[in-house]
Amino acid sequence: MAQFSLSVLTAFFALASVAQAQCGANSPHATVTGSSTFTANRGSTRVYSGSDYRAAIQAALDSISSGQRVAVMASGSIGASTITITSGKTFEGCGTINVSNRSGRGAIEVTDANDVSIPYLTMTGSPYFGLRFSGTRNLNLGKITLNLSGGLGIRFDRDRAPNYNVKMDDIRVTGASSHAVETWNIDGLTINQVIARNVGESGLLLQKTTNAHVKLVDGNNVGAGTGYATLRMANENGKLNGNWNTNVWVDRVVSRGGGRGVFCVSQSGGVVITTVDLAQNGNNAVLVENCYNVSIRGGTVNGGGEVRLAARSEFANNRDVWITLRVDGTSVRESPCGDNTNWYLSGNGARNIC
Ligand SMILES: *[C@@H]1O[C@H](CO)[C@@H](O)[C@H](O)[C@H]1NC(C)=O
Numbered sequence: 001m002a003q004f005s006l007s008v009l010t011a012f013f014a015l016a017s018v019a020q021a022q023c024g025a026n027s028p029h030a031t032v033t034g035s036s037t038f039t040a041n042r043g044s045t046r047v048y049s050g051s052d053y054r055a056a057i058q059a060a061l062d063s064i065s066s067g068q069r070v071a072v073m074a075s076g077s078i079g080a081s082t083i084t085i086t087s088g089k090t091f092e093g094c095g096t097i098n099v100s101n102r103s104g105r106g107a108i109e110v111t112d113a114n115d116v117s118i119p120y121l122t123m124t125g126s127p128y129f130g131l132r133f134s135g136t137r138n139l140n141l142g143k144i145t146l147n148l149s150g151g152l153g154i155r156f157d158r159d160r161a162p163n164y165n166v167k168m169d170d171i172r173v174t175g176a177s178s179h180a181v182e183t184w185n186i187d188g189l190t191i192n193q194v195i196a197r198n199v200g201e202s203g204l205l206l207q208k209t210t211n212a213h214v215k216l217v218d219g220n221n222v223g224a225g226t227g228y229a230t231l232r233m234a235n236e237n238g239k240l241n242g243n244w245n246t247n248v249w250v251d252r253v254v255s256r257g258g259g260r261g262v263f264c265v266s267q268s269g270g271v272v273i274t275t276v277d278l279a280q281n282g283n284n285a286v287l288v289e290n291c292y293n294v295s296i297r298g299g300t301v302n303g304g305g306e307v308r309l310a311a312r313s314e315f316a317n318n319r320d321v322w323i324t325l326r327v328d329g330t331s332v333r334e335s336p337c338g339d340n341t342n343w344y345l346s347g348n349g350a351r352n353i354c
């Protein structure tokens with residue numbers, strides 16, 4: 001009997017821990033349910049009932065306190081408007097949130113707020129920015145799926161307060177006309193993966209972002225016909241305390257077709273990319289232009305545009321570049337010669353290097 005109870009208990013806790021990993025599980029403090037009429041409840045208190053999906057979501061968010069959680073079980077459209085999440089709140093988008101374009105604004109925004117968490121979100125539509133952030137601390141993004149028909153997926157603002165300690169787990173973006181994920185002004189960024197499919201500009205664009213660790217960026221048909229890349233680092237990315245000592249680590253970049261594979265530009269660097277798998281990129285498979293302390297430690301390039309080290313005259317030339325790569329079916333070109341370039345190449349690609 002005691003043994004039986006123990007195994008029932010064990011099974012119960014096993015189920016409970018599975019349930020915890022589901023959107024909306026385990027009694028969120030507030031919920032949004034319904035279809036054409038939406039209801040927001042905080043516990044047993046109704047805080048909104050009506051046809052406005054955005055108003056229902058915002059009422060649920062506004063009804064909870066810091067440390068509490070909202071789960072949006074309903075699907076619906078918010079139109080050209082914005083959902084705002086304030087400090088300490090957890091937002092779970094369990095239905096599909098369809099959005100449209102509010103010029104210059106995010107469909108979901110977190111501004112000057114600490115400890116906001118979005119463990120789950122599915123978004124469709126054509127936003128200006130799907131998610132827009134600035135001035136955040138300890139922001140946590142979990143499983144985020146943005147199936148867009150235009151717009152930019154996730155944006156950290158350029159001209160607003162910086163962000164500290166941002167975590168992203170599994171970010172999947174399709175159909176953005178601009179970037180899947182664009183960062184500015186983050187100190188402390190951890191990303192498990194960004195998966196970008198059929199995206200107009202970059203997969204992951206890092207700018208003025210330091211102390212970053214990205215496990216995987218995987219792009220297919222990203223930035224076709226443009227100079228953007230599956231992974232682009234620009235505008236002094238990785239410059240920390242006036243130098244480029246390594247502080248950006250990228251474990252793996254995979255890119256197929258589209259524009260560029262890996263692009264470092266405009267005084268960025270301080271980066272180690274452990275391995276790349278680039279094939280049939282329509283523009284340069286790799287372009288390093290006016291960057292400092294850049295290492296690509298291994299991987300392959302198959303066909304597509306050339307692997308190129310270049311420089312524009314407005315910034316200092318490339319320096320301290322280490323590239324270990326197997327390049328087949330496309331060429332490798334260094335022009336002008338960089339300062340302390342170190343090539344370790346294999347494969348059949350033609351070479352024009354210093
Ligand atoms: C998404 O929202 C747009 C704009 O409000 C609307 O035209 C479209 O029909 C909506 N799509 C869905 C699937 O609800």
Ligand SMILES: *[C@@H]1O[C@H](CO)[C@@H](O)[C@H](O)[C@H]1NC(C)=O
Nearest residue numbers: 096122123124145146147174
């Ligand atoms: C999002 O796109 C993926 C891949 O195309 C698809 O499997 C999924 O059903 C889509 N989800 C929504 C809500 O559109």
Ligand SMILES: *[C@@H]1O[C@H](CO)[C@@H](O)[C@H](O)[C@H]1NC(C)=O
Nearest residue numbers: 101103126127128150151177
């Ligand atoms: C959103 O609207 C702005 C201004 O009206 C426009 O410039 C932009 O291209 C639109 N973006 C999308 C994704 O439709």
Ligand SMILES: *[C@@H]1O[C@H](CO)[C@@H](O)[C@H](O)[C@H]1NC(C)=O
Nearest residue numbers: 243244245246247270293320
């Ligand atoms: C590159 O970064 C490494 C630290 O990871 C540092 O040891 C090295 O001095 C840097 N090189 C240059 C030339 O900045």
